[in-house]
Amino acid sequence: MKSLILFGHxxxxxxxxxxxxxxxxxxxxxHPNVLVELAFxxxxxxxxxxxxxxxVAAGSTEVLVVPVFFGQGGHLRNDFPVLLKACQEKFxxxxxxATPAVGEDEAVLQAIVDFSARAL
Amino acid sequence: MKSLILFGHxxxxxxxxxxxxxxxxxxxxxHPNVLVELAFxxxxxxxxxxxxxxxVAAGSTEVLVVPVFFGQGGHLRNDFPVLLKACQEKFxxxxxxATPAVGEDEAVLQAIVDFSARAL
Numbered sequence: 001m002k003s004l005i006l007f008g009h010x011x012x013x014x015x016x017x018x019x020x021x022x023x024x025x026x027x028x029x030x031h032p033n034v035l036v037e038l039a040f041x042x043x044x045x046x047x048x049x050x051x052x053x054x055x056v057a058a059g060s061t062e063v064l065v066v067p068v069f070f071g072q073g074g075h076l077r078n079d080f081p082v083l084l085k086a087c088q089e090k091f092x093x094x095x096x097x098a099t100p101a102v103g104e105d106e107a108v109l110q111a112i113v114d115f116s117a118r119a120l
Numbered sequence: 121m122k123s124l125i126l127f128g129h130x131x132x133x134x135x136x137x138x139x140x141x142x143x144x145x146x147x148x149x150x151h152p153n154v155l156v157e158l159a160f161x162x163x164x165x166x167x168x169x170x171x172x173x174x175x176v177a178a179g180s181t182e183v184l185v186v187p188v189f190f191g192q193g194g195h196l197r198n199d200f201p202v203l204l205k206a207c208q209e210k211f212x213x214x215x216x217x218a219t220p221a222v223g224e225d226e227a228v229l230q231a232i233v234d235f236s237a238r239a240l
Contacts, residue, residue: 004236008190016193019223026233034240066236068190070128073136099239102232103139111231112222113146116124116186119219120154 003035003060005051007098008068009075010040017044020068035060041075041083049087052096062095070103123155123180125171127218128188129195130160137164140188155180161195161203169207172216182215190223 004027008020020038027036035058039051046054052063065084067076080098088096102108124147128140140158147156155178159171166174172183185204187196200218208216222228 002240004240006232006236011191011193013191013193013197015197016191018192019190019221019229023229023232026229027236030233031237064236064240066232066239068232070139070188070190071131071133071136072138073131073133077133077135099235101139102235105231105235108228108231108235109139109143109146111225111228112126112143112186112188113150115219115222115225115228116126116147116184117151119186120122120124120184 001035001059002062002064003037003055003058004031005037005039005048005055005063005065006068007039007041007048007065007080008044010042010044012043014044023068039065041079048083049090052087052091052094056091056094060094063097065096065098067098067101069101072101072104076101121155121179122182122184123157123175123178124151125157125159125168125175125183125185126188127159127161127168127185127200128164130162130164132163134164143188159185161199168203169210172207172211172214176211176214180214183217185216185218187218187221189221192221192224196221 037051039048144156157171159168
């Protein structure tokens with residue numbers, strides 16, 4: 001069973017996570033057969049490890065992590081691979097993989113261009 | 121004359137700005153008559169004030185700032201309004217406005233859902 005983790009930075013202000021909650025809700029509405037969970041690098045819960053543990057407990061054998069970040073800086077180039085490797089070692093029985101940051105996706109960038117054009 | 125500023129957080133790693141540069145390039149290709157500039161809250165140049173100054177010098181009279189952030193936490197709820205107000209006071213002759221964060225836009229979130237679905 002495959003499952004999805006939407007992985008964000010996290011922030012002190014709890015309202016920061018609203019778009020992440022909306023993302024998870026959109027996913028659930030459109031892909032009800034694929035378990036989704038949010039996870040955060042810091043300042044918010046659950047951690048990536050806790051989210052993976054929850055999905056493994058629910059029967060997932062292949063977890064895909066999507067970093068919901070624009071740029072790929074130190075967090076994604078340095079911290080994230082180490083974290084992912086540590087999680088893979090904790091759960092050797094599953095296949096754990098990750099996409100590039102969503103900011104690398106042309107359609108995501110195009111949606112931002114279109115949003116800006118509508119607002120202008 | 122209207123112009124657009126795409127406003128990001130900034131990061132130490134210069135590669136972090138790659139999607140922002142791509143965003144500006146997409147805008148220029150699709151909306152060549154509307155001047156666009158990037159600006160950053162911290163760690164990268166130009167600052168919002170410098171970007172506005174550059175657009176005013178180029179003849180802009182209405183500057184729209186689009187925060188390229190997912191969540192609206194302390195940076196956007198506290199720091200950004202203060203910064204925007206200070207910029208408006210520096211350039212009283214122009215109309216300065218801002219949209220919500222791009223992460224509030226349904227189409228941006230949908231693009232992330234679609235990106236995740238393609239990767240799964």
